[in-house]
Every structure is written in C-alpha cells, then in structure tokens.
Amino acid sequence: MSLSSPFIHRPVATTLLTIAIALAGAVAFNFLPVSPLPQVDFPTISVGASLPGASPEIMASSVATPLERQFGRIAGITEMTSASYLGTTGVTLQFDLNRNIDGAARDVQAAINAARSYLPINLPANPSYKKVNPGDSSIFILGLTSKVYPRGKLYDAASTILAQRLSQIEGVGQVTVGGSSLPGVRVELNTPQLHGFGLGLSDVSALLSRQNANSPKGQLSDGDVTMDVLANDQLLKADDYKDLVVGYNKGAAIKLSDIADVVDSTENIRAAGYVNGNPSVLLLIYRQPGANIIDTVDRIKAALPSLKASIPTAIDMKPVLDRSQNVRASVHDVERTLLLSIFLVILVVFVFLRNVRATLIPSIAVPLSLVGTFGVMYLFHYSIDNLSLMALTISTGFVVDDAIVVIENVARYLEQGMSPMEAALKGAQEIGFTVVSISLSLVAVFLPILLMGGIVGRLFREFAVTLSAAIVVSMLVSLTTTPMMCSRMLKHERPEGHGRLYRASERAFEWILSLY
Numbered sequence: 001m002s003l004s005s006p007f008i009h010r011p012v013a014t015t016l017l018t019i020a021i022a023l024a025g026a027v028a029f030n031f032l033p034v035s036p037l038p039q040v041d042f043p044t045i046s047v048g049a050s051l052p053g054a055s056p057e058i059m060a061s062s063v064a065t066p067l068e069r070q071f072g073r074i075a076g077i078t079e080m081t082s083a084s085y086l087g088t089t090g091v092t093l094q095f096d097l098n099r100n101i102d103g104a105a106r107d108v109q110a111a112i113n114a115a116r117s118y119l120p121i122n123l124p125a126n127p128s129y130k131k132v133n134p135g136d137s138s139i140f141i142l143g144l145t146s147k148v149y150p151r152g153k154l155y156d157a158a159s160t161i162l163a164q165r166l167s168q169i170e171g172v173g174q175v176t177v178g179g180s181s182l183p184g185v186r187v188e189l190n191t192p193q194l195h196g197f198g199l200g201l202s203d204v205s206a207l208l209s210r211q212n213a214n215s216p217k218g219q220l221s222d223g224d225v226t227m228d229v230l231a232n233d234q235l236l237k238a239d240d241y242k243d244l245v246v247g248y249n250k251g252a253a254i255k256l257s258d259i260a261d262v263v264d265s266t267e268n269i270r271a272a273g274y275v276n277g278n279p280s281v282l283l284l285i286y287r288q289p290g291a292n293i294i295d296t297v298d299r300i301k302a303a304l305p306s307l308k309a310s311i312p313t314a315i316d317m318k319p320v321l322d323r324s325q326n327v328r329a330s331v332h333d334v335e336r337t338l339l340l341s342i343f344l345v346i347l348v349v350f351v352f353l354r355n356v357r358a359t360l361i362p363s364i365a366v367p368l369s370l371v372g373t374f375g376v377m378y379l380f381h382y383s384i385d386n387l388s389l390m391a392l393t394i395s396t397g398f399v400v401d402d403a404i405v406v407i408e409n410v411a412r413y414l415e416q417g418m419s420p421m422e423a424a425l426k427g428a429q430e431i432g433f434t435v436v437s438i439s440l441s442l443v444a445v446f447l448p449i450l451l452m453g454g455i456v457g458r459l460f461r462e463f464a465v466t467l468s469a470a471i472v473v474s475m476l477v478s479l480t481t482t483p484m485m486c487s488r489m490l491k492h493e494r495p496e497g498h499g500r501l502y503r504a505s506e507r508a509f510e511w512i513l514s515l516y
Contacts, residue, residue, distance in 0.1 A: 018481045021372040021473070028378035033292040035383045036327050038462040040455065043095035045108050047071075049127035050088045051120060059084035066118035067091055067127060070111035076104065086270075097458065101131055138176075138284040139293050140300050141321035143275040148314040151273075152183035152266040154281040157311045165307055166285055171296030173288035179273020179281040185238050186265040187256065194259045197249045207246055207256070211235060238262045275320055282320065290381065294331075297324035334389035341396045342366055349404065354505055357489045358407055365403040365482055366396060369474035376469035382462050391466035398442055398467075399474035402435045403482045410486040424487035432479055439475035443468045 033039070049063050064082045068091060071080060076099040082091040095104050112127050119127075142162070144154045155177060163175040189204060217229035235241055242257035256262060273280045287296050301319075308317050345366060350359040370392055382388055410427035414420065449457075449464035 018368060018477075021375070021477070022368060024372065024375040026371060026374070028374040031378055032374060033290050033383040034294045034327065034331060035385045036293075036330060037385050038387055038459055039290055039381075039383060040458040042455070043076075043097065043099045043101045043104055045093045045095075045101075045105060045129050045131055047091040047093065047108065047112065047127050047129045048088065049090075049119075049123065050125075051123055052087050054087055054120075056084045056086060059087070059089040062120050063123070063127075064089045064091060066115045067112070069118075070115040071108070074104070074107045074111060097454065105129065105131060136286060137323065138321070139287050139323045140285040140297055140319065142283040142285070142317060143273075143320040144281045144283070144311075144315055144317050145275055145278045146315045149312070150183075150264075150266075151180035151279055151281060152264075154315060155180040155266070156183055157315060158281050158283055161310055162283060162307055162317075165303070165310065166283065166300065169296070169299050169303055171287055171291035171299060172285055173291070174286040176284040176286070177281065178271065178284060180271055181266045181268035184265060184267040185235070185241055186263055186269070187241065188261045188263070190259055190261070197247065197254050197259065199247050199254070199259070203246060204256070204260070207244060208241075211241075211244055238264045275318075290383070293324050293327050297322060330386055331384060331389065334386060334393065338370075338389060338393045338396070341393050342370075345396050345400050349400065352509075353407070357491075358411065361407055361482055361485045361489065362400050362403040364485070365474065365477050366400050368481065369399040369470055369477050370395065372473040372477070373466060373470040376473070377466060380462075380465060382466065385462075387459065387463040388466045391463045392470060395467050395470035395474075398471050399477075401438060402474050402478035405435060405438070406431055406478050406482045407486060407490075410483065410490060414490060420490050421487045423490070424483045427486070428479065428483035435475055435478050439471050442471050 047067060049059075049067070051059060051063060054062075060082070064084050067089075068080065068082060071077065071091065071093060074093075076096045077093055078096055079094040080091065082089065084090075093104075093108065095101070108129050112129065116126060144158055144162075146154055149157075158177045159182065163177055166172055166175045187204065187208070189201070194200070194204070211233065212235050214234045217231050220227045220229060241262045242255065244256045245253045246256055246259065247254050273282045275282075285300065287293055304317070304319075311317065346359065346363045349362050350356075353359055373392065373395070377383075377388065406428060409431040410423045413423035413427050416423075418426070446464040446468050449460050451457075452460060
C-alpha cells in the first residue's frame with residue numbers, strides 16, 4: 001500500500017497536513033460545549049391549563065380529560081401523564097425518540113384547538129404548551145432574601161428586573177421565578193355578615209371588577225381644543241379597597257371593610273421558598289441546548305454585581321446552587337486521567353524502544369490524534385463530557401498502536417542497513433494495509449454501540465463515535481506524519497554504540513523471548 005509514500009518524500013506537505021489537523025482540533029476545542037453528559041433531546045411536550053378556583057377533581061374531569069382524549073390520537077406518543085391541582089392541570093407527552101419535536105408540537109397545538117369546544121367556557125385562556133427536556137435541570141439558582149420587603153416585593157423584583165436581565169446572558173435558555181407570586185390584594189369575606197346584609201359573593205365580585213379597571217376614559221372637547229382624560233381606576237393597595245361601597249342597608253352604605261378583611265398579600269399564598277430557613281424567592285436558571293455550562297455560569301457570576309445594583313439595597317442576593325462545580329470537578333478529573341494515560345503510554349513506549357528519537361514519534365502522534373478528534377466532535381455537535389472524555393482516555397491505548405507498528409517495521413529495515421529514507425518508504429508501504437486493517441477492526445468493535453436504540457443508545461453513541469474518530473485520525477497520522485518523521489529522525493545504530501542499560505535490557509528481552 002503506497003498511500004504514505006508521497007508524504008515521506010514531501011515533508012513540507014506532511015508538516016502542513018499535521019499543522020492543519022492540530023489547528024482544526026484546537027479551534028474546534030474552543031467551541032465545544034461542556035456538559036456532564038451528552039446532549040440528548042427527549043421529544044417531550046408539556047401542556048398546562050388553569051381555571052382559578054377549580055378543585056383538582058374539576059380540573060381532572062373538565063380540563064385534563066378532554067385534552068387527554070385529543071392527545072391520544074397523536075401518533076408517536078409513548079407515554080402520557082397528567083396531574084391536576086387546585087386551579088391548574090398539566091399534561092406531559094413523551095414521544096418516540098425518532099419523532100421530530102417540531103412536528104409533534106404542531107400536532108399538540110391542533111389537538112388543543114380540537115379540544116377547546118369541550119373545555120369549560122370560563123377558562124381564562126387556551127391551554128398552552130412548551131417543549132421541555134426532562135433530563136435538563138437548572139445550572140444555577142439565585143436566592144433573594146430581605147428583612148424589609150415581603151415575598152411579593154421580592155418576586156416583583158425578580159420577575160420584572162432580574163429574570164429579564166439574566167435571560168439576555170449568552171447561554172441562558174430559561175429563567176424561572178419561584179417561591180412566591182406577584183403582589184396582590186386579598187379580600188377575605190366574612191360570609192355571615194355578608195348574608196346578614198342581604199348581599200352575595202356575586203355582588204362583591206362585580207364591585208371589584210368595576211372598581212379595578214384600567215379602561216380608556218375618552219376626551220373632552222369644546223370644538224376648538226380637545227383634551228384626553230387621563231385617569232387610572234386601578235387600585236393597588238388594600239387601603240384603597242376598604243372604603244368601596246358594596247351596597248346599602250336601611251339607607252346606610254355598606255363598605256367592603258364592614259364585611260371583609262382586606263390585606264396586602266400575594267396572588268398565590270400557597271407558594272413559598274426558603275433559603276437557610278429565611279423566606280426567599282428563587283431564580284432557577286436553565287441553559288440553552290448545547291451551551292457550555294461552565295462558560296454560562298461564569299458569565300452569570302460576572303453579571304451578579306450589576307444585577308445586585310439594579311435592585312434595592314435591602315434585598316440580599318446570593319447563589320444557592322451552582323451545578324457547574326460538579327461538572328468542573330468531573331471534567332478536571334477526567335482530563336487529569338487523560339494526561340496521565342498519555343504519559344504512561346509514552347513511558348511504556350520508551351521502556352521497550354529505549355530510544356529517545358523513536359519515542360518522540362509516537363509522543364507526537366498520540367496528542368495529534370486526540371486533538372484531531374476534537375474537529376470530528378465539533379462537526380457532529382458533540383460536547384466535552386464524561387463519556388466523550390472517557391472515549392479519549394481509552395483511545396490513548398489504541399492510537400499509539402498504529403505508530404508503533406510503523407516505527408517497528410521501519411526500524412527493522414534500518415537494522416538491515418537501509419538508509420532512513422529507504423527504510424521509511426519501504427516500511428510504510430509494506431505495513432500500510434496492516435495499519436488500515438487494524439484500525440478498521442477496532443472501529444468494527446464499536447459498531448454495535450452505534451446500533452443501540454433507546455435513550456441508552458443515544459447516550460453512548462457519542463462515546464462510540466468519538467473513540468472511532470480517534471482511531472481513524474490516528475490511522476491517518478500513522479500513514480503520513482509517522483513515516484515522514486521516521487525518515488528524518490531515525491538513524492542506523494550499531495550494537496556496540498548502545499550503552500550498558502540498553503545492552504542489559506536487550507539481554508532481558510532476549511531471555512523473555514527464549515522463554516516464549
């Protein structure tokens with residue numbers, strides 16, 4: 001096989017090829033995302049609907065059931081679950097892994113439209129859906145606490161200021177605010193007093209709707225001058241509601257404070273968050289698909305001082321959870337293992353070759369093969385994660401084989417008296433087919449992993465492709481860079497020119513060979 005012969009005669013071309021592989025891998029490495037596991041998108045859609053005041057039983061029978069009947073007609077659904085709570089219901093649809101998520105979303109929207117006629121008439125809004133990945137979790141959590149402001153104020157600052165600012169950071173996909181709700185005025189009726197005055201709940205509801213409307217007021221005009229009437233009927237504080245007149249009893253006005261306790265509170269009093277036992281509002285930050293977790297968290301931390309300056313000083317903001325710490329530690333540990341494995345491989349090569357020049361050749365071939373693999377990972381949109389790093393670690397024992405086979409064959413012809421150029425040319429031509437067959441046989445070992453189905457197959461596909469790519473790149477390096485370096489760096493050495501350590505180790509190897 002003469003594939004490598006032109007590159008031996010043309011060291012400049014081989015050097016340029018080597019530099020191109022190294023540069024491509026180095027550039028690709030800077031753009032590879034970092035995550036704990038490969039990015040596997042589960043085709044999952046979550047549908048939510050709300051009906052204030054409805055019990056879980058009503059939500060399940062009148063909202064969840066009609067939706068489920070329509071969703072059941074969609075092709076490709078593998079699992080459908082629903083949960084109904086006070087005033088809300090949620091339906092989670094998981095599709096087959098081969099189903100396109102965008103096509104599934106269109107089917108879900110069509111099913112929601114078909115179910116609209118079966119849903120309650122007083123449903124405030126149509127059910128909504130969103131594409132979710134249940135395998136994703138928040139990468140960073142911020143906690144807001146204060147000794148001055150109530151939860152409602154904290155939630156207002158988090159949802160109107162911080163959530164929007166955080167969503168603009170590169171790599172942030174979604175920011176969810178939890179632990180409370182927006183500020184609101186609660187009217188807690190005293191029903192015996194209400195009925196004693198001959199009033200009902202509908203009277204109070206109608207009053208609140210009329211008195212809390214922000215509607216256009218029109219204009220005043222005298223034919224020459226026109227002026228807009230600017231007035232806001234919205235009532236934002238509990239004190240503004242207390243003096244509202246609900247009705248009359250024996251000529252006396254019945255105020256809202258006579259039949260109810262009106263207090264400043266929040267829209268949802270059943271949501272609460274705590275940090276170290278203190279009432280808190282939490283901001284859960286999720287990354288964009290494929291974003292680098294470490295870089296995204298670093299950008300969030302860099303933005304914290306400006307975020308803190310945009311809210312009142314009485315609000316304390318601090319990180320509660322940083323998932324990048326585990327990712328950093330895991331990736332660092334695997335990287336250290338990778339460097340150690342490369343060092344041990346080179347050390348073993350030196351022990352058996354006992355030649356610094358010969359050891360230098362695989363010492364370059366191994367890192368070059370691994371760096372070139374980063375380019376393949378970038379083209380396949382893979383990430384630096386535990387599985388891909390494990391594949392690179394395992395590949396260090398494979399990628400060195402091709403270089404050693406070429407070096408041994410070239411060294412054999414050097415010992416027979418050939419010049420380095422002739423030995424490299426003849427050795428590479430003779431061993432080329434063997435190198436290709438070795439590499440293809442190793443790649444064939446990992447083909448069954450590529451054929452695995454389901455979520456496990458999706459996870460380990462990146463491992464198999466990364467390992468196979470490293471082997472293929474090492475084959476290319478062994479047929480080009482390795483023989484060229486042999487022709488320039490190796491030279492024929494006479495037995496008497498070796499040192500004592502070499503001769504002693506040679507006798508030990510000959511003794512092992514005789515035993516074999």
